[in-house]
Amino acid sequence: MDFNSESVKKVLSKYKFRDVAIEELNKVSRVHPDMKLISATYTSSDSLQKDLLKLVGNIPVRYQGRSYNLPILLWLLDSFPFTPPVCFLRPTSSMVIREGKHVDSKGRIHLPGLHTWDHVREPQTVFTPKSSVNGLLAEMIAKFEEEPPLGTRSAAQGDSPNDLLAYVSNLSLNEGGNRLDQEFKVSVIGGGDLGIAAVLSIMAKCCVDKLVLIDVPESSTKGGTMDLEIFSLPKVEVSKDLSASAGSKVVVITANAWSDEQSYLSVVQTNVDMYRSIIPRLAQLSPKAVLLVASQPVDIMTHVAWRQSHLLPTQVIGVGCNLDSERLSHIINISLVANNTGKQAWVIGELSENKVALWGNMGPGTDQLQALTPVSNSTKPLMDRALEMLKGRGQRSWSVGLSIADITHSIVTDKKKIHSVTTLAEGWGGIGSKVFLSLPCILGENGSTRLPGVAVGSEDEMKLRESVACQVNLFMQLRL
Numbered sequence: 001m002d003f004n005s006e007s008v009k010k011v012l013s014k015y016k017f018r019d020v021a022i023e024e025l026n027k028v029s030r031v032h033p034d035m036k037l038i039s040a041t042y043t044s045s046d047s048l049q050k051d052l053l054k055l056v057g058n059i060p061v062r063y064q065g066r067s068y069n070l071p072i073l074l075w076l077l078d079s080f081p082f083t084p085p086v087c088f089l090r091p092t093s094s095m096v097i098r099e100g101k102h103v104d105s106k107g108r109i110h111l112p113g114l115h116t117w118d119h120v121r122e123p124q125t126v127f128t129p130k131s132s133v134n135g136l137l138a139e140m141i142a143k144f145e146e147e148p149p150l151g152t153r154s155a156a157q158g159d160s161p162n163d164l165l166a167y168v169s170n171l172s173l174n175e176g177g178n179r180l181d182q183e184f185k186v187s188v189i190g191g192g193d194l195g196i197a198a199v200l201s202i203m204a205k206c207c208v209d210k211l212v213l214i215d216v217p218e219s220s221t222k223g224g225t226m227d228l229e230i231f232s233l234p235k236v237e238v239s240k241d242l243s244a245s246a247g248s249k250v251v252v253i254t255a256n257a258w259s260d261e262q263s264y265l266s267v268v269q270t271n272v273d274m275y276r277s278i279i280p281r282l283a284q285l286s287p288k289a290v291l292l293v294a295s296q297p298v299d300i301m302t303h304v305a306w307r308q309s310h311l312l313p314t315q316v317i318g319v320g321c322n323l324d325s326e327r328l329s330h331i332i333n334i335s336l337v338a339n340n341t342g343k344q345a346w347v348i349g350e351l352s353e354n355k356v357a358l359w360g361n362m363g364p365g366t367d368q369l370q371a372l373t374p375v376s377n378s379t380k381p382l383m384d385r386a387l388e389m390l391k392g393r394g395q396r397s398w399s400v401g402l403s404i405a406d407i408t409h410s411i412v413t414d415k416k417k418i419h420s421v422t423t424l425a426e427g428w429g430g431i432g433s434k435v436f437l438s439l440p441c442i443l444g445e446n447g448s449t450r451l452p453g454v455a456v457g458s459e460d461e462m463k464l465r466e467s468v469a470c471q472v473n474l475f476m477q478l479r480l
Contacts, residue, residue: 001029007039011051015078024081024119025055028133032057042075042086052076056090059137061144070150072109072140074133083452084117085133087140095150101288101312101446103149104414110446113139115314118427131427184208184412187245187286189278190255191215191225194294197401198252199228199236205405206412212237212244216255216278242278246285249445250408253282253305254294265477271295272478275304283309290411290447293318293422294404298351299471300478302422303436307480314447318422320438321347321355323403324390325420328357331386345386346372346420348438350467356460357383360418360440372440372454407443414445421448429453429464435471437464 002008003022015021028035035057042052053076058069071090077083087109091097099105118130186208188198199213213236215225229238237244245251257274258267275295282291291309293302293316302318309316324347332345344360359373375383410417418440425437428450441448456464 001025001033001035001037003037005039008037008053011039011053014051015053015076015080017079017082020082021076021080024133028055028137031134032059032137034058050078052078053080055085055133059141059144061141061148063145063148068148070144070148077452079452081119081129081131081133084114084131085136087111087114087136089149091150098147098149098151100147100149102143102147104444104446109140109149110314110449111136111139111143112312112314115312115448115450116424116427118432185210185212185248186250186252186408186412187212187214187248187282188252188254189214189216189242189245189282190253190295192254192256193397194254194400196225196228197397198254198294198404199233201398201401201405202252202408203233203236205402206409208235208412210235210237212239212248214239214242214244216240216242216274242281243285245282248286248289250292250411251282251286251289252292252294252404252408253278253301254404256295265474268297268300268474269478271301272304272480275301275308276480279305279308280310283311287311289315291316292404292407292411294400298422299436299438299467300474303434303471303475304478304480306424306436312447313424314449317407317441317443317448318436318438319400319403319407320351320422321349321420322407322438323399324355326403326406328386328390331389332382345383346440348420348440349464350437350471351422352467354463354467355387356456356463357387358440358454358456359383372451374454374456374460410443411445411447416442416444418451419443423448423450425468427453429455429461431464431468433468433472435468435475437467 012018025037035055038054038056039051040054041049043049055074055076058071061068061070071092072087073090074085074087076085089097089103089107089109091107097103097105097107102110104110113131113136186202188195191213195213199211202208203211213225213228217240225238228236255274257270291305291311293305295301298318298320302316306313306316325345328345328347346358346360347355348358349356357375359375359379407419407421409415410419420438420440422436422438423441424434425431425439426434428439440451442451
C-alpha cells in the first residue's frame, strides 16, 4: 500500500488520527496486499465535496463451489479509524446490483459490523480493537457468500435460461429499488389507544398497500379494535392472529402487559414475558421487516426485542427520543430564534430525565446532516431555555402515534432521513456495554444506520454513563 504518493500524503495529513489510521491501513495491507489506497473527492448525498482516501480492490467470495472476485471500495472519513468506512460495491458495466439485506439499490453496503463499529483503545491493555477493516472485510466475505450482491448483466442477452431467470428475478423497476411484486405492508401490534393512534397516523402520512392491526390477547392495552371493525377503513385489517402480519415491511409494537405488581422490576418483567410470546413469531413471519418498538420502557423493550428476535441490530429500533427531538427543534426555530435558521437539535440517551441534547449542522434545504456537535458554552443558554420549554409536554398517545408514523414513513419510502431512535449504542462515544439508547440514525428500507459518535461535555457524559449503568443493572435482573 503506497503512502508515499504526494496526493495521498496531502490528504492523509488532514486526518485527525493520522498515525492510528496508518497503523490500521498497514494491517489491511498485510492481509489484503492488492488493496490500493487512493485519494479522491468524496461527494455526500447533499452534494458536499471533500478530499478523502479510499481503499479500492476485490474480495474473494466462493459461491456454489466457484470463486469470484467482488470489486469494492471503502471511503475513509477523516476521523478514521474511529468512525467506520462508507462501503460500496463497484459493479462493472457487465454487472447488476442484487439488492438485499446487506446491499441497497445504490450499491452501498450495510453490515452489523458497521453499525456497531468500535475502534476505541482500552487503556493499559494490549490494543486489539473490537472493530477493524480486516474484520469488516471478513464479515463482508461471509455475508456475500450467503447472498451474492452482484449478478451478470450479460444474462439479459439470453446466454443461459437459468441466468436469465436469475437476472429478471433481481431486476429493479427504478433507481429507488421498488420491485414489481413488492407490497408495502405495515403491522401494528396492540389494540389500545396508542395502537389506534399509530394506525390512524400511518394511514394519514404513509402510502401503504395494507395495514394490519393485531389485538394480541397478552396485551393489557385494548379497547379500540371493535370500533375499527365497525367503522372499517380502506386498506386496514383487524385481526387477533399474529400470522396476519406475515410479509410486513415494518412491524410496530405498541402492546404493553401492565400487571398489578408494585415493583418497577415486576412491571417490566410482565412486558418481557409478553414479548417472549410474540417477538420470535413476528420475526419469523417477517424476517426482513424493521421492528419499531413503542412499548414501555422503550429502551429496555427494544433491547429485549432485539435479543428475542435474533434480527440484525439495524432491524430493531425504538421510537425513543424522536418526538422530543422534533419538538426541541420546533421550539428553537419557532419560539426562540427570530429568523428561522433551520437549526436541528437532537435529544439522545435514555427516555428519562437523563436526556442529552446535541446540535446537528444540516445541509441547506436538506435533511442531510453534516456534523453532530455538542452544546457549547455560547449555545448552552439557548438550549437550556428550549429544554425548559420542552418540559411538561407529555408523551400522549396521539403525539407518539404521529412520531411512529414519521419513522415508518422514512422506512417505507427509503427516505434516508435522520431520526433520534432507540438503537444499539455499543461503540458509540466509547460506550462499551450492549445497551439501547436514542441516537441519531439514518432510516431507510434496510433499517437504521447509526451516525458516528461525538464527544460530549462532562455533565452530559455523566448522564449517559448513569443511563448505561441503570440499564445494565436492570437487564441483569430480567428473565429473558
